[in-house]
Amino acid sequence: MAQALTVAVLVGSLRKASFTRKVAEALTKLSPEGFSYKHVGIGQLPLYNQDLDDEGSPPEAWTAFRETIRACDAVLFVTPEYNRSVPGGLKNALDVGSRPYGKSAWNRKPCAIVSVTPGAMGGFGANHHLRQSLVFLDMPMLNQPEAYIGHASDLVDDEFNVKNEGTRAFLKGFMEAFGRWTTTLVRARDAAA
Amino acid sequence: MAQALTVAVLVGSLRKASFTRKVAEALTKLSPEGFSYKHVGIGQLPLYNQDLDDEGSPPEAWTAFRETIRACDAVLFVTPEYNRSVPGGLKNALDVGSRPYGKSAWNRKPCAIVSVTPGAMGGFGANHHLRQSLVFLDMPMLNQPEAYIGHASDLVDDEFNVKNEGTRAFLKGFMEAFGRWTTTLVRARDAAA
Amino acid sequence: MAQALTVAVLVGSLRKASFTRKVAEALTKLSPEGFSYKHVGIGQLPLYNQDLDDEGSPPEAWTAFRETIRACDAVLFVTPEYNRSVPGGLKNALDVGSRPYGKSAWNRKPCAIVSVTPGAMGGFGANHHLRQSLVFLDMPMLNQPEAYIGHASDLVDDEFNVKNEGTRAFLKGFMEAFGRWTTTLVRARDAAA
Amino acid sequence: MAQALTVAVLVGSLRKASFTRKVAEALTKLSPEGFSYKHVGIGQLPLYNQDLDDEGSPPEAWTAFRETIRACDAVLFVTPEYNRSVPGGLKNALDVGSRPYGKSAWNRKPCAIVSVTPGAMGGFGANHHLRQSLVFLDMPMLNQPEAYIGHASDLVDDEFNVKNEGTRAFLKGFMEAFGRWTTTLVRARDAAA
Numbered sequence A, B, C, D: 001m002a003q004a005l006t007v008a009v010l011v012g013s014l015r016k017a018s019f020t021r022k023v024a025e026a027l028t029k030l031s032p033e034g035f036s037y038k039h040v041g042i043g044q045l046p047l048y049n050q051d052l053d054d055e056g057s058p059p060e061a062w063t064a065f066r067e068t069i070r071a072c073d074a075v076l077f078v079t080p081e082y083n084r085s086v087p088g089g090l091k092n093a094l095d096v097g098s099r100p101y102g103k104s105a106w107n108r109k110p111c112a113i114v115s116v117t118p119g120a121m122g123g124f125g126a127n128h129h130l131r132q133s134l135v136f137l138d139m140p141m142l143n144q145p146e147a148y149i150g151h152a153s154d155l156v157d158d159e160f161n162v163k164n165e166g167t168r169a170f171l172k173g174f175m176e177a178f179g180r181w182t183t184t185l186v187r188a189r190d191a192a193a
Helices: A019-029 A050-054 A060-070 A088-097 A124-136 A165-192 B019-029 B050-054 B060-070 B088-097 B124-136 B165-192 C019-029 C050-054 C060-070 C088-097 C124-136 C165-192 D019-029 D050-054 D060-070 D088-097 D124-136 D165-192
Strands: A005-011 A035-039 A074-079 A111-116 A147-149 B005-011 B035-039 B074-079 B111-116 B147-149 C005-011 C035-039 C074-079 C111-116 C147-149 D005-011 D035-039 D074-079 D111-116 D147-149
Touching: A005 A019, A005 A165, A019 A074, A019 A111, A019 A165, A060 A088, A074 A124, A074 A165, A088 A124, A088 B088, A111 A124, A111 A165, A124 A147, A124 B124, A124 C124, A124 D124, A147 A165, A165 D165, B005 B019, B005 B165, B019 B074, B019 B111, B019 B165, B060 B088, B074 B124, B074 B165, B088 B124, B111 B124, B111 B165, B124 B147, B124 C124, B124 D124, B147 B165, B165 C165, C005 C019, C005 C165, C019 C074, C019 C111, C019 C165, C060 C088, C074 C124, C074 C165, C088 C124, C088 D088, C111 C124, C111 C165, C124 C147, C124 D124, C147 C165, D005 D019, D005 D165, D019 D074, D019 D111, D019 D165, D060 D088, D074 D124, D074 D165, D088 D124, D111 D124, D111 D165, D124 D147, D147 D165
Parallel strands: A005 A035, A005 A074, A074 A111, A111 A147, B005 B035, B005 B074, B074 B111, B111 B147, C005 C035, C005 C074, C074 C111, C111 C147, D005 D035, D005 D074, D074 D111, D111 D147
Antiparallel strands: none
């Protein structure tokens, strides 16, 4: 039997009771077989400052984060929208993982994005701003289904089950599509190696 | 004589020898009369986490930053591009200043954006991602001239003079346009009050 | 009594029974006093091809469109979203009006954007892609309220009244804000002239 | 020997002497073996209007365009930037090909984007606006190398050779990466079928 592929899960909100985090937990419960999920924190990362890398003394939190991402096969981003864009904390995590120059931890890892909001619009602004960065970071992104999850404040229960049946089926289909996408790209990577 | 309008200057890079910071200094030297500039740091701001506001104990650095921005008449953003978007640290400063909900410090302050890169492209991605957030924050933005400053690593000398004559004239015109824009909007605000 | 300011209304859909067009009609009915609205068609415009301008024989439809826009004081864009962006026909109208180089008909005209969709998300992608072009065209844009009008297929009746009371009040407030914005910018333009 | 994969080439400019078109010709000359290129015109397409599809009488030009795209394995977009975004004519071609609803001709075709400008910035705005639409159209996009081709007015000679050696090598590498990307995705599609 093939080894499970490891997927890093990054959550864009730092709140303890974040409903974005609950959606992230719910997503991993809906995964097909063959994938293991690792929640990777971003709240402990000092703001990126290139001086610290140049001086050869990057913060320990940066180094640990980079190694964790590097060890994963794929990445799942689950994020709220702050001011019509990616939360500063999540963007900072992208920046930290992308450096030092030429040693990006993100390189070529397949990924998918779920944006999550309490209102109706589902975080379109955060979703697509994140995509622009991921082009540069060379992370093949799942296109469809796009996942703009609105009305999310009461979507997931305390056992991380999606209350709404339609949304549950949608998110299950999303995770299956992400699984196929990841498998396709990881196989192509391995065949080329 | 009318009182000078106060402009907060935010620099998107945290490096000590940042050439973005040098461009920011050069810009303020090229300002028309009637404006005073206040450099406002962003590197000291803990990542935004709504829990800290909800618990009534926001970090002191957040509170001081919000008060500083609130006391200014306008804002000048000078930023590099990280991974085709706004640096996480600058986006975090936007997020911190925008909260608590309904008490944004940015509200209605006229602003302008200068993006700065060592390469040729001048930070288009950062420039326009920032604009998307500023629509939401209701900050009237200077449209023209757009300022995408490429080849910036050796543009400004140690006394903050722009070495290249063409660029110096461009940036001087930019600051004059920003001055007119700020004056127009502040007058309209005062007339409505 | 001051002369009414003239606002060009551009609708991004070409369908006869377009609900976007109905929203546009409803918006003009909700306008404050002092503005007159002129619906300007875009469906008759041949695709932009610079050769026709360079040869000195632009299509009559281009010339008429440019003159019509040039004679207005402000512009209201009301548009659906096609493939997460501005409909090709509306983007073509922007392109036609922006040329020949240096003679843009759009120059410095205050504007506002209403995006309209049958679904929940309200055309965020079209709304902000349009804004990126309008920065270049130097059209001061209304920031707030942003207008993402979802569930629009049955929003407006045949006399162009908004059926939903909450949305009606929102759109009325939008038109008042647009009126104030236009007045501020036109006065500043006249004072500078 | 495997059959060549067919790649549709769409050029965003309609000018006869378009240097964007020359870059497109140069790109196909730099292709690796195993691909054939078909230039597909967009200037003949009437502006999209859903009524014509709904009435069952779409223009012949639409139908022919849709069939041509549908018969290809992949798509190469080569485009200038108009007003910081995709030219209206190219966006119209996307819209025409995407309809009628549920019958998009673009569906799942791998693609790549080259943006081309006479100035320094290389069409970043057009490049990424196009990407936002291609997510929705479910076209897997080549991430790297990104291709922002500035200073393009005198880049390609009349036999469609790239004059500048560095750019020639870059574009050759681009076409090789696009070839690998297309092959990977087409194989995955065939294996799933």
